[in-house]
Amino acid sequence: MAPAADDSPRESEPLLAYRALEAPIVEDEGIFADCLGCFYAFSECLTEKEKAALRRYKKKASVQYDPQSPEHEALLCKYFRLAFHLPDDVDVPEKADQWKELGFQNGDPRSDFRGGGLLSLQCMIYFAHKYSHHFETLMRESNRDYAARRARDPASSSYGMNGRGDSQDGTGGDHQQQRRQEGEPWEYPLSAVFVNITHFLVLYLKLNHAPGHNPAVGSDTASKKCLKAFARLALDERDCALEELFCCAAIRIHRLWKIKSLSPSTTLTDFPEVMQNTKRAIVGLFSRRPDHVLEFHQLFDTVAAAA
Helix, strand or coil: CCCCCCCCCCCCHHHHHHHHCCCCCCCCCCCCCCCCHHHHHHHCCCCHHHHHHHHHHHHHHCCCCCCCCHHHHHHHHHHHHHHHCCCCCCCCCCCCHHHHHCCCCCCCHHHHHHCCHHHHHHHHHHHHHHCHHHHHHHHHHHCHHHHHHHHHCCCCCCCCECCCCCECCCCCCCCCCCCCCCCCCCCCCHHHHHHHHHHHHHHHCCCCCCCCCCCCCCCCCCCHHHHHHHHHHCCCHHHCHHHHHHHHHHHHHHHHHHHHCCCCCCCHHHHHHHHHHHHHHHHHHHHCCCCCHHHHHHHHHCCCCCC
16 A cells, blocks of 8 residues: 555645754753863863953943934934935934834834943944945845835935925835735845844843843853953954854844745744844854854855855
8 A cells, every 4th residue: 555645744845954053052061071070170161351351341231222322323323324325414304204214123223222232333333334234134024115215316415304204205104014025035224224233232141231022032142152252352342252243143134034934924023033043053153153243254154055
């Protein structure tokens, strides 16, 4: 008798590609950890310089975004101009649909910084400035309104604003909800996700001054081994260890989401799984004790072909 046909549902190719990148990463504490426990405990202790490096980031993470601060508002305007490729002398609207095109949840971006504080904005500016090509790609692929505007005016000498801060061409007004077209990944609020990434990294690396809800699934924090590996790379302030980690995590999350969201069963509620996937990759990265922040690029290089 012929075997019965297998009627069980099969995962789509995009979801299978995502699963291939989803293997859990377990920290390798060493085969002889039982015998060399004292050695490992000593090697994971932070030096005074490493503690100072972490305190420097803790201080940055403790600063909340203040709409009344001219310095904070100037940074927000800088982010807007970088994203739209505008000259420094262009006025930036306080509230407008264009903020939603950048991936904020409404026309006033200030409320989105409650979780990540000023540090998240600083990381976003760092990303837009240093990795402008990647930043532009993420912006285009996460929001079709932004992509359409940039396609019409690549130089962005103007951005279609009238005196009220409304869109003259109507591209920004219908982005109240994330949309999806057949055969394309889900749109998502990129800048709001940037804030969540910063918040996630701050909590994971124990840089927070107060308890917070981690946007990644699970609430565990970095082991002593991972924290030591990060602190060692944060010794030289010029290396911008946290900012580099933020950029690489953002690129990985976007590429994973492109793959996962092509599955018909995926919804925006699945986004935290992508954050968790990235957290596991960060754990694996630090378990290998990277020698330079450039090794953070492994986070997104592993998904380059699939995405």
